[in-house]
Every structure is written in structure tokens, then in C-alpha cells.
Amino acid sequence: MSSDALTVAEEAHEAVRSARNSVRTRQILRAAARLMARDGSDAVSMQALADEASVSVGLIYRYFGNKQDLLHAVIAEVLDDLAARVPAAIEAAGADPVRRLAGGFRAYCEAIADHRHAALLTYRESKALGVEASERLKKRETATVLPLLHTVEQGVAEGVFAAGVHAELVALDLVMLAHAWALKHWYFEAHYDLDTYIARQTAIGLGALIVPERRADYPDLLDIR
Template identity: 55%
Template sequence: MPTTARSEPQDPNEAARAVRAEWRTRQLLTAAARLMERDGFHGVSMQALADEAAVSVGLIYRYFGNKDELLLAVIINVLNAFASQVPTAIEAAGDDPVERIAAAFRAHCEVIDEHRHAAVLTYRESGTLSPEGRNKIKQMEVDTSEPLRTAIRSGVESGHLVDVDVQLATHNFLLMAHGWALKHWHLERTLQFEDYVAKQTALMLSALLEPERRHQYEHLLTTR
């Protein structure tokens, strides 16, 4: 047992261990998301999760304090994806306020599509979490939707959009993005992701765009 303080985690063993741990965490998170979407949080036993991830039950507890923390981690994992992908997508869209809104919405939809397994958990199982967990999620949801909200606010302020309730517009975009995950039976099973995004973008923009700006965004308003 070394008694010297080490400020640098430079021991190659330790590095390997960290890599291993990271890999395990991801493996467990993925397995958990997959099982929980299919069977719900309460429908997945720790044993089933261990089997799916090909580890022992005990090991799960080395990485997550308890089952609730695991759920929290799964949800946070999705929210982190928003935090990392949405701003990037917005920046890549350039300076045009409307293009940035469209890009933000598309990015939200893409994250949800990629994490379809876990995305529904946000709706379905958030009530299961501890108050602290719920607050954390709540804060993260506010944070991750901030770029979209900001883009909309900029659109209004720049005069590209009509004077709409920014909060409500954000809410609607998010609703539509999550609507893809809920992918309700109302929705034709034949409706593809690209169609969904394009059509919903067109619909929202045709309501939000200042009439005299519409001709600039024909490519967003037409869906063939």
C-alpha cells in the first residue's frame, strides 16, 4: 500500500483500470437502456441485467450504488448526448437564426432516435427517482433545451419569427422530438425519420416565420 500522495493518475495500471471501468460502465448502461425500454424499469431485475451484460449481479454494484442510481445514469447518459450534440449542430448551421432553429430541432430528434431505448425512460420512469435525482434531471432538461430556446429567442428578436411565446414554442419543438420516440401507433409505421423531421420542421416554421421571410426558407417549408 503506497503512502505517497499521487496527484497524477499516471500509473499505467491505473489507466488500464480506468479504461476498463469506463468500458464496463458503458456496457452496463447500454444493456440497462435496452432492457428497460422493453420491460420498463420495474420489469428489469438486477439479475436479468447482469445476464444481459454477461457479468455477475454483484459487479453492477461496483459501478452503480443501487438500481435507482442506474436509472439516473441511463437518463443522464441521454441528456449528456443532447448537451454534446445539440450545440455542435447549431454552430454547424451557421449564423442564420432560422437555420439554427431547424438544426437544433433536428439534433434533438437525432439524439432521441439514437437513444430511442433510453429516451422514453425520461417520460416513463422519472417518477421513480428520488427527489434529488428528479431535480437533477429537471435541471439538466432545462439546460439541454437552452440552446434551442436561445435559438428561438434570437429568431424572434432578429425579426425572422413572429412574436411568439418562446417558452411555448420550445415546449412544442421538444414535444415533437419526443413524439418520435413515443412513436405512437397513430403515426403511420411507414413514416421515416427524415420525413418526420422535415414535415415537423415545415409545420412549425410555417407557423412561426414572419410572412415576408418565408420565401428565404422554401427548402425548409417544402417536403416534396
């Protein structure tokens, strides 16, 4: 009984601690994503991160061993989100490869837009991470292409996408164009909102893929005013 009580107390204690942990982690991660992505991880001091997160410098080191680990965690979060949202969106789009691809591409773009600043870090901080960490992240990034790639291949198999197309490169290009929203945001923000951007890129991308005789089936995706 008393041992049960103790266990319960301990569990409660553990729960409190782990909850606080995750709050802190999120707090710091968010601040780091914001500042590092905006200015580059080198340009942001740990003091600045601490200030932005409203914690002390020392505390950051309790949750993330060093600056590198923090950077790694920020990038990993984006990849986690991509890995979750893109496949889900594809499934949610039904059976038609065209709609699946459009859905997946939209999800990819939206995820990038949500983490716009952090997404840039991948391109900037290869050196700031260790080689191994860098390799691991590259592998994970490569993996985010696969859902789109499989959908393209499905479309080719079903005859709705042109057979001659290089499926892998098309998938990579779509990913690249999603990233472009972050990479060239300074340009796009003055000319498009995200929805317009996605719609137009979808039209261009599907235009390169769908065989002529099936284009009439997707006026909503292909006809942009």
C-alpha cells in the first residue's frame, strides 16, 4: 500500500518532470529555430538564444549538450514534420495518383512554409554539424522524397503520367520547388501568397507529367487564371 502510494507519488513526480522537460525543450527549440534560421547558427550567440527563449544559458546546456546538438534538433524537427505530414496527405487524397501527388506536394510546401526559417538551415549549416550528424540528416532528407517518388511511379504505372519521364528527378524537383518557397522567400513574398504559389507550381509540375489525353480530367489543377 505505502509502496503503491510511493510509486504513485513517484510517477506523478516523473510525469511533472517530463512535462516540464518537454515544455523547456519546446521553448528552447522554438527560439533556436527562430533565431538560427533567421541569422544562421553561427551568427546567433547562446546568450541570444537564451534571451529569446527566456531561460538562462546554462539551462540550454542541460537540455542540449551543445550548440551543435541544438542546431541538429532544430533541423530534425522539420524533417520529423515532413515525414509525418506528406505521407498522411497523400493517403488522405484518395486513390488517384494525380490527386495524391498534388496533395503530397501541397503538404510538403505547407510544412516548409511552417518551418520556413528552419528549413534554410539544412542548406547553410552542413559544416556546423559534425560529418556524421550531417550524413544522418541528409539521409533523412532524402527519405522525404520517397512518398512523392512512389506516387509518381504509381501514376506512370497507371498511365496517367508520361512514361518517358524520369520519375526520381521529377520527385526531387518537386521537393526542390517546395524548398524554393523558403530559399527564395525574399522574392516570392512580394509576388505570391502560399496558396497561389502551390497552385501555380502544381499546374507546372503536373503539366510536365500528365499525358495530353488526360489533362481535361483535372481542370481544377491545371487551369490557372
